[in-house]
Structures are given as structure tokens and as C-alpha cells.
């Protein structure tokens with residue numbers, strides 16, 4: 001029996017879950033937000049109760065201390081020695097690690113050296129790692145990368161048709177993200193279907209604030225929709241997804257902006273928000289369509305639906321067919337409307353058929369929503385990145401006899 005911490009450190013936040021392994025139950029979870037401010041927030045959920053405090057938190061080191069002190073003061077652990085491992089979600093490792101790794105000096109150097117590929121996340125992830133290493137010396141720390149699962153993509157899928165020297169000099173290629181989620185739900189889908197993942201062709205559709213798809217053939221990613229950065233692919237809450245790259249220079253000229261300023265608009269002012277002018281949240285868009293028949297809210301949703309279908313169709317052909325389509329993350333798990341609209345568009349060409357009642361009932365839970373006649377099974381699998389992080393910590397700790 002082990003207590004394992006799964007950590008997701010952002011630039012101003014630190015999310016954590018303490019899990020009991022191998023039981024795979026969550027003991028406590030929480031988040032420190034607005035790190036660096038006098039009025040930072042600390043929310044903790046323990047034994048069904050949620051508590052929130054506002055307090056000053058200077059930096060990530062202090063956030064880690066507050067979390068660990070709280071575990072002790074609430075009697076959740078008697079001493080910090082009960083925590084046998086810590087797993088960190090890390091955005092980027094370039095093309096270095098195809099699997100999670102035990103953190104040592106070399107791993108820290110790699111995470112640091114690819115910070116230009118994930119400037120918002122990698123430095124924050126590193127601060128989180130260092131803060132936990134200091135607070136829990138001698139405890140095994142594992143890095144679980146968002147990019148690792150996609151490293152099996154063939155060269156033709158990961159290379160851009162740009163001057164090859166950009167790849168050689170700067171690592172310009174497609175990496176893909178949400179790898180932890182795609183890995184988790186594709187393996188859970190295989191378990192659900194009762195077949196080895198090595199015998200399946202699965203299309204995973206992760207629709208949260210960030211959105212991406214992956215084509216997982218025989219357990220290995222052969223293509224994914226995000227690229228060098230998480231801007232490529234589907235339109236998302238505030239991100240444009242793929243566009244004609246010439247738009248960047250065109251708008252920079254028209255509006256007197258730098259390329260980086262235009263890219264910021266593609267990251268933060270586009271997608272659902274940019275088209276609808278209302279919100280980046282799918283629920284707000286659905287409400288506007290229902291209550292006001294809001295044309296642009298509907299358009300934002302339909303542009304995304306069309307692109308989801310474009311990718312599914314492309315992955316279907318690329319893998320020579322598909323056994324399952326798996327929906328996950330906020331929208332994928334809790335928007336039967338999106339699932340129905342997407343599957344409806346796949347019906348004629350791919351013979352996908354869903355059971356409308358089952359689709360509505362499968363809300364935030366695991367289940368199959370396709371009919372027995374459907375040519376491809378359609379599943380909903382709630383993602384659980386923290387659980388996969390904790391499983392990786394346990395698996396890698398075993399390799400060290402811990």
C-alpha cells in the first residue's frame with residue numbers, strides 16, 4: 001500500500017492529488033491558485049468536504065509547503081514519509097523520452113533545454129519538481145510528459161514540409177500533446193472492449209478547453225492533431241487550431257502587430273471565443289444556441305464539429321479502418337449534443353450509428369453509446385491523467401526495487 005502524489009504545476013497554480021495505490025483511490029485533492037499574490041487561493045477536497053482559504057503564497061516552494069503542512073495538520077498523513085512517490089505532469093520533453101522517467105539531473109536538464117518549445121509550462125513544471133524534491137528528499141520523483149505517447153508517430157506524420165534545417169537546428173516538428181490522456185483512454189478502451197490494445201485501431205477524441213485527437217494503431221500513436229505547439233489542429237475554447245499560416249503576416253500588416261502578437265490572438269482570442277464573441281466555454285455556447293438561436297455560437301460549434309470529423313475520417317483511412325472512437329474530457333464526457341452531431345456526420349460514409357438514449361444517459365461516465373449495428377464502436381471514457389501519473393510512479397518505482 002503506497003501513497004502517491006500526482007502533481008500538475010502551472011505558471012501560477014499547483015494542482016495535486018494524493019492517491020492510495022494500488023487501490024487507485026483518491027485520498028485528497030486540491031489546488032493552490034494565484035501563486036505569487038497576496039490573495040492566493042488554496043482549495044482542498046477531503047472526505048467529501050471542500051474547503052477554500054485565501055492567503056498569501058509567494059512562490060511554488062511555499063505552495064508545496066502549504067500543501068504538505070495541511071496533509072499533516074489534518075491528519076491525512078502522520079508523517080511525510082508516508083508519501084512514497086511523486087509524479088509530475090510535464091508538458092514537453094522534445095523527442096527525448098518515449099515513456100515517463102525517474103527524475104535525475106539529466107532529466108531536469110532536458111526539461112529545461114526544451115523550455116522554448118513550452119515556454120508557459122516547462123519552467124513552471126520544473127519549479128514544481130524542484131519544490132517537491134526539496135520538501136521530500138529521497139522520495140522517487142517521476143516526470144510524465146504530455147508529448148511522450150506521440151513519439152511513435154512515423155516521420156511522414158511528424159515532419160512538416162518546411163526547410164529540413166529547421167528540424168535539425170531547432171527541433172521544428174509535430175510533437176502532439178494531451179499524450180497522458182490519449183494513452184489513458186486508449187488503454188481503458190481496450191480494457192472495456194476486452195481486447196488487447198495491440199489488436200485495435202482506436203481514434204481518441206479529447207475535447208476539453210484544449211482539444212486534440214490521436215490515431216492509436218495497435219497501441220501506438222500514428223498521428224495526432226496538435227503539432228509543434230498545442231495551437232495546431234482543432235479549433236478550441238480560445239485557440240484557432242490549424243489555419244493558413246499566411247494569415248499571420250496578413251493580419252500583422254493590417255493591424256500593425258508583430259507575428260507574436262497575432263499568434264497570441266490565435267491562442268487566446270480565437271476558437272469558440274473568437275467566432276461566437278460570447279465565451280470560450282461550450283456550455284455558454286450551447287445555452288446561447290438554445291435560448292437565442294445564436295448564429296455565431298452555433299457556427300463556432302459546427303466549425304469544430306466539421307474539423308473533428310475531418311480528422312476522424314483521415315485517421316480512419318490512415319489506419320485502414322477503426323475499431324473504436326473514444327470521446328473524453330469536459331465536452332467529450334458531458335456533451336451528448338457534440339457526440340451526436342459528430343457521429344451523425346460519420347453515419348453515411350463510415351456506418352457509425354449511436355443509440356441516442358444511451359448517448360444521453362452516458363454523462364460523465366464510462367460507456368458504449370453505439371448501436372450493435374454500428375460499424376465502429378463509439379465509447380465515452382472519462383480521462384484520468386492523475387491516475388495514470390500515479391500508476392507510472394508505482395511502475396517505475398518497482399524498477400528500482402521500491
Ligand code: ADP
Pocket residue numbers: 207208209210237280281282283284286329330331334335
Ligand atoms: P481542461 O482542458 O481545462 O482540462 P475540461 O476537460 O474540464 O478542460 O473541459 C472544459 C470544457 O468542457 C469547457 O468547454 C466546458 O464548457 C466543457 N463542458 C463541461 N461540462 C459540460 C457540459 N455539461 N456540457 C457541455 N460542455 C461541457
